[in-house]
Amino acid sequence: MRAIGKRSISFGLVNVPVKIYTATQDHDIALHQVHDKDGGRIHYERRCDICGKVIPFEHIDHAYDAGDRTVVIDDDDMEALPEASRDDVEVIEFVPSEQLDPITFERSYYLEPEKGGVKAYVLLRRTLERTDRTAIVRFALRNKTHLGALRVHDDGVMVLQSLLWGDEVREADFSVLEKPPRITPKEQELADSLVKSLEADFNPEDYKDEYQDELKKLIDAKLEQGDTVDTAATFGEEAEDEGGEEGGAEVVDLMEALRRSVDRKRSAGSSASSGSSGSRSSGSRRRKAN
Numbered sequence: 687m688r689a690i691g692k693r694s695i696s697f698g699l700v701n702v703p704v705k706i707y708t709a710t711q712d713h714d715i716a717l718h719q720v721h722d723k724d725g726g727r728i729h730y731e732r733r734c735d736i737c738g739k740v741i742p743f744e745h746i747d748h749a750y751d752a753g754d755r756t757v758v759i760d761d762d763d764m765e766a767l768p769e770a771s772r773d774d775v776e777v778i779e780f781v782p783s784e785q786l787d788p789i790t791f792e793r794s795y796y797l798e799p800e801k802g803g804v805k806a807y808v809l810l811r812r813t814l815e816r817t818d819r820t821a822i823v824r825f826a827l828r829n830k831t832h833l834g835a836l837r838v839h840d841d842g843v844m845v846l847q848s849l850l851w852g853d854e855v856r857e858a859d860f861s862v863l864e865k866p867p868r869i870t871p872k873e874q875e876l877a878d879s880l881v882k883s884l885e886a887d888f889n890p891e892d893y894k895d896e897y898q899d900e901l902k903k904l905i906d907a908k909l910e911q912g913d914t915v916d917t918a919a920t921f922g923e924e925a926e927d928e929g930g931e932e933g934g935a936e937v938v939d940l941m942e943a944l945r946r947s948v949d950r951k952r953s954a955g956s957s958a959s960s961g962s963s964g965s966r967s968s969g970s971r972r973r974k975a976n
Contacts (some may be wrong), residue, residue, distance in 0.1 A: 692800070693825060695810065695836070697777035702810060703803040704775075706827075709794040709845060715901050725915045726922055764829060773826075775836070775846065780819040786835055789855060792848040796839075807844070814838050 687707045695702040719728040731740045748764070750757045799807035814821065814837065821836035823846070832848040839845045908914060 687796075689798070690795075691827065693773055693775045693797075695775045695777065695797075695823070697810070697821065700806055700810070701774075701803075702806040703800040704797040704807065704844075705800060706846070707796040707798065709796045713895065713898060715898055715905070720920055725920050727920045775823050775825040775834070777821045777823050777836070779822050780814075780817070781822055783818055783820045783837065786820055786849075787855075790850045791835070792832075792850060795846045795848075797836075797844045797846055811838050811842065811844055814844075 689705040689707055691706045693704055693706060695704060720726060721728060732743075732746065733739065734741050747761070748759045750759065797807075810821075813819075823834045823836050825832055825834055825846070827848075833851055835847045835849055837845055837847070
């Protein structure tokens, strides 16, 4: 794993230097969008409504829409905000662990002690375990101030979890639950029996993302069958010809690329209609792949 930053846990006069690692990862297969007619990549541009130009990130500021007026906030304004760049994890209080509602949990990060801070790290970890407490902390990460929970993971490593602020959790106010229906003893007995029949210890490794597994199988099958299109062509670039020479790898105008792709499809279609059934099948496969 690669550390995404360094911080120092501060509680009282004790400081624990640590490295921060992202504790979770996304296993979803990345898919992009293409035009169903010609397979060209779909792009979302940062185009200015006034000048009509595509704007690079370094020339993009933030703004707040206040109705008939807009407030523009540049990078200097953002950096001047309080605590936006603080490098410590400040312990505010120690609370009973059971008081934390899981609905408030956001991202999780592993904390590794740096050399010279191992003893203080272990001391804090043992104290949290012995007292069954979780440290509520304040910290900054990626130019944003967070409320967090510092607790001990099962393997003895301390975990920092960012929390939603109190006003970010909506209140569940459902009128249909104001007068709950009557539950008969028999219904309750059957429900209890069902729960008992499904009782087990939770083991995350027992569960698989079947959708992603099947998606990977589908992609692998299409690759094996040759049911694909040339990747360079999806960017509007000329693919290499059969002799291996490049036919024009420069980035071309988007409209020109679309015209070329459509013309290529039309010419392929006319060839197929003249009597090549094999070409029709191949063209059909390409359209489905796109």
